[in-house]
Amino acid sequence: MAYSEEVLEHYENPRNVGTLDKNDKNVGTGLVGAPACGDVMRLQIKVGDNDVIEDVQFKTFGCGSAIASSSLATEWIKGKTLEEAKKIRNTEIAKELALPPIKLHCSILAEDAIKAAISDYKSKK
Amino acid sequence: MKLPIYLDYSATTPVDSRVATKMMACLSQDGIFGNSGSRSHAFGWKADEAIEIARNQVAELINADPREIVWTSGATEANNLAIKGVAEFYSKKGKHIITSTIEHKAVLDPCRDLERLGYDVTYLAPNKQGIIAPEQVKNALRDDTILVSLMHVNNEIGAINDIAAIGEITRNHGVLFHVDSVQSLGKLPINMQDVKVDLLSISAHKCYGPKGVGVLFVRRKPRVRIQAQILGGGQERGMRSGTLATHQIVGMGEACAIAKESMTEEYARIKKLRQQLIDGIQDLEAIQINGDINNGIASILNISFAYIEGESLMMSLSDIAVSSGSACTSASLEPSYVLRSLGLEDDMAHSSIRFSIGRFTTEEEIQYTIKKIRSAVKKLRDLSPLWDMYKEGIDLKTVQWAEH
Structure with missing residues (x-):
């Protein structure tokens, strides 16, 4: 299968790769997917004043499209408020990366990861 | 080359x-x-x-x-x-x-x-x-x-x-x-x-x-x-x-x-090349050779690189043509039924790569492949949350995953 240029670019230069301290009360961690399904995403947000996402880090086990989807998601939510971040839809990620239908689940997982991170952060408050 | x-x-x-x-x-x-x-x-x-x-x-x-x-x-x-x-x-x-x-x-x-x-x-x-x-x-x-x-x-x-x-x-x-x-x-x-x-x-x-x-x-x-x-x-x-x-x-x-003319000599040469490939990567942590290396055919080497998904590994090995048992390479999104039949866990099947060597493979190509595998494995493990968890000593089997 040929990858889109967008996927290749994110795969070669993934943004915001890393780890935040999951015990920090300002950090929300979303871990979604399953190894048996071939993709797991961990997306972490650090939330500052006014619910703004100051920092975001991810790590992903998965195919190129999964890595690109999570990389793009981190790029999009950085600097946004939690409310704005929640509004990101998997279809927008899929469109930006020109994902083929069989890879749509990668973008769904990225949306789930954002939501899981937000909900983890909120549960700490 | x-x-x-x-x-x-x-x-x-x-x-x-x-x-x-x-x-x-x-x-x-x-x-x-x-x-x-x-x-x-x-x-x-x-x-x-x-x-x-x-x-x-x-x-x-x-x-x-x-x-x-x-x-x-x-x-x-x-x-x-x-x-x-x-x-x-x-x-x-x-x-x-x-x-x-x-x-x-x-x-x-x-x-x-x-x-x-x-x-x-x-x-x-x-x-x-x-x-x-x-x-x-x-x-x-x-x-x-x-x-x-x-x-x-x-x-x-x-x-x-x-x-x-x-x-x-x-x-x-x-x-x-x-x-x-x-x-x-x-x-x-x-x-x-x-x-x-x-x-x-x-x-x-x-x-x-x-x-x-x-x-x-x-x-x-x-x-x-x-x-x-x-x-x-x-x-x-x-x-x-x-x-x-x-x-x-x-x-x-x-x-x-x-x-008929060349198979004996050719098989010995292929076997040697496969051994070089194994020698070049076998010290990598958490890898597993699938199948019986001593009694299997010399042209095939199937390895699972734990905590790395096979398709993304193939992307990193972009100038090397190999194949994977990962679901992502198939239309069905199911990992290889062969590897599953051997009792391999799904995640190890997703992490598998098959290298197959033949008549025109050279030592130089094998050495290049070794170098590429080593750097790709490092890159992708640095990117893998599962590798982190493994390094923290978490048994992935005990984690409650949301299967999708």
């Missing part, structure tokens, strides 16, 4: 230039273009002669009688013809077939189709090394068993079945034995005088011949009967109609002649 590097010889092989030269002689107006069925003029005679030479070349490689060679469009057709041909012809004798869970789809799907038609199929499960034990076959035989169909060498992990021992059992029970020998042709010696195999499928394109041609060996003594699946002009003693593709057949013949 030229990039990209081809390490997917088990998928297909390039046509050997000596083979291509012979084929080209059948593709011009001055060449051997006649219909081998034309008995009334020299154009037909020439084509017929070329085809019979090729038939002899194939027969010699497997030590068979040339009259036991039936040309087909490839091993898929040969497998279909063997399984459905036997099932139809011997349906009055019984309707039970034995095969295994790790056969190629070209065996499994005809078997499934026969189940739809009222046949009963037993799917034997291999051991962890991918091998079907002769005793398993013996225990599965029934009074109404008509056919056992097993592969000689598995295409994903290279496990070698003991077809000689299995053939003794089937012959003793009066059951026919079909072997898919696609992955062993030109690599392991196959002697049809020695093994009690009744039907054997082989393909040209896994052995440096062209795509689109294969052979079904159909034993004459004791005589094996099959119902033809493609009907028409009655070529191939009625077992497979259709004008013979002279250029393809001549190519397959030449490929087999070259294999």
Whole structure:
């Protein structure tokens, strides 16, 4: 299968790769997917004043499209408020990366990861 | 060294230039273009002669009688013809077939189709090394068993079945034995005088011949009967109609002649190259060789790189052509059914890569591949949350995953 240029670019230069301290009360961690399904995403947000996402880090086990989807998601939510971040839809990620239908689940997982991170952060408050 | 590097010889092989030269002689107006069925003029005679030479070349490689060679469009057709041909012809004798869970789809799907038609199929499960034990076959035989169909060498992990021992059992029970020998042709010696195999499928394109041609060996003594699946002009003693593709057949013949000449030396060289590849990566943490490295075919190396997904690893090895058991490389989103049959966890199947080495692989290519694997594995593990968890000492099996 040929990858889109967008996927290749994110795969070669993934943004915001890393780890935040999951015990920090300002950090929300979303871990979604399953190894048996071939993709797991961990997306972490650090939330500052006014619910703004100051920092975001991810790590992903998965195919190129999964890595690109999570990389793009981190790029999009950085600097946004939690409310704005929640509004990101998997279809927008899929469109930006020109994902083929069989890879749509990668973008769904990225949306789930954002939501899981937000909900983890909120549960700490 | 030229990039990209081809390490997917088990998928297909390039046509050997000596083979291509012979084929080209059948593709011009001055060449051997006649219909081998034309008995009334020299154009037909020439084509017929070329085809019979090729038939002899194939027969010699497997030590068979040339009259036991039936040309087909490839091993898929040969497998279909063997399984459905036997099932139809011997349906009055019984309707039970034995095969295994790790056969190629070209065996499994005809078997499934026969189940739809009222046949009963037993799917034997291999051991962890991918091998079907002769005793398993013996225990599965029934009074109404008509056919056992097993592969000689598995295409994903290279496990070698003991077809000689299995053939003794089937012959003793009066059951026919079909072997898919696609992955062993030109690599392991196959002697049809020695093994009690009744039907054997082989393909040209896994052995440096062209795509689109294969052979079904159909034993004459004791005589094996099959119902033809493609009907028409009655070529191939009625077992497979259709004008013979002279250029393809001549190519397959030449490929087999070259294999007969060079296979011993070539196999030793391939084995050495695989060892170099293993030596270059075996110190990597958390990797696992799938299949039995000591008793498997030397051309295949299947490795799971834990905590890395196979397709993303292949993306990193972008100038190296390999294949993966990962779901992401298939249309079904299911990881390799072969690896799962061996008892591999799904995540390890997702993490697997098959390297297959062949005639034109060089040491330089292997060294380059080692370097690329090492850096890709590091990059992707740095990116993997599972690697982090493994390093923290978390047992991934105890984590509650949200399966999707």
